[in-house]
Amino acid sequence: MLIGMMPSAPSLKPASPVQNNLTMFHLHFSAEHAEAAVCGEFHLVEVREEGSMLIKRFVFDNHPHGANSYLVACEETGEAALFDIGEVAEELPSFLQEHHLTLKYLVLTHTHTDHVGGLPWLVERFQVPVYWNPKEAPILQRTAERRQWDCDPLSLLTHVVLDGTTLSLGTYTFTAYEIAGHTPGGTAFCTDQVALVGDILFAGAVGGTPTPEAYARQIQGIKSKLLPLGDHVRVYSGHGPVTTLGIERLFNPFLT
Template sequence: MKSIETFVLGMVQVNTYLLWNDNHVLVIDPGSKSLRLQEAIDKRNGIVDGIVLTHAHFDHIAGVDTLVNKYHCPLYMNDLDIPLLTDPQLNFSIGDPIIVHTKAQVLTPGEHTIGKFTFRYIDAPGHSEGCSMLLWDDHLFCGDVLFQGSIGRTDLATSSNTKMMQSLKYIKTMDPDLKVYPGHGPRTTLKDEFQWNPYLQF
């Protein structure tokens, strides 16, 4: 049985998602080493098939090493954001510098299967060079590309307003019935964003 759990973690309230398929779980953007997150996995005797990052800013990666060390799971991400894992300036660390020691495996655009999960990984640069989205059935996990009524900022290291516009143009071609799970804030749908989000009015 498939299900999705959302945990709002860390100082900037990042959405960390647990994707469940029976007792197998895929973790998206672990924003901290949260005991609540670990307890949720352990309560269901979860087998962690992997961690997938939408991008590598500090608030989306802070829990990676803890989860990898506990569950012995691999880390997957776009190779263009790998340098951010070990550079606190590039990953925009606020407060204590965040450095991830886990070696990441590269996800390229297209369909992938990790454990019991088959999904499409989509390039969506702009907020960072390696920003990506994950499409699992009709669920779009878009990181900091798209929010309810807004988009991710483009004034950080490796950001690009031009590439963000290209990513938004691609999003405009996607199925409006998709459910959208952003990196921050409430869940939405593409249909609502096409209608109300001022950054998609073109």
């Protein structure tokens, strides 16, 4: 789920087709922000490099603004991890093979339906560990019922992530930061260069919350746990474009 509290609804305007002929749109959150690309197809491949870290973005169109899943890999060791899995990602196996990568585990930032829809497929296909925050259990149960999964969703999850848990991926270490608000166990996973934040924080916005109290907890968590990581840290969100903590600290209307 995307944004529950914003100053005003964003406006969409068409842009020129990109090289792969997918029609793109720009989502305007504020004049200060770079424009966000939202894909009109089932999924879009975008690859970025952060040093020796390779980050591939899948955009699933089961949400009006697209839901991002990220394959993160250490090119030095060939180890890869997937952060969220919105739907079945048919291109994932071939991408792993083409780039000589081995999928080590799946990480769930939270368990809303647009971020875990491909969970049963991925577990069956790759048989990898799945890391999650158990405070997400009630939402995951509702997601499984809504999706009509033919399995117990909790049986797919193998490893618990709590605030401060660290995950190794090749030469990189991700630290988990639990920031409740959008969901009870929403968790960001950060190195000293990147932050994969799910629906906790977006370019120019934050994830919607069910109550004012949850909203206050989320804002406090962002300010106390994410912003101190440094302005240079690039933010990979569950929806929308890449941003940085510095841009959000200066221009995000919910944080200023």
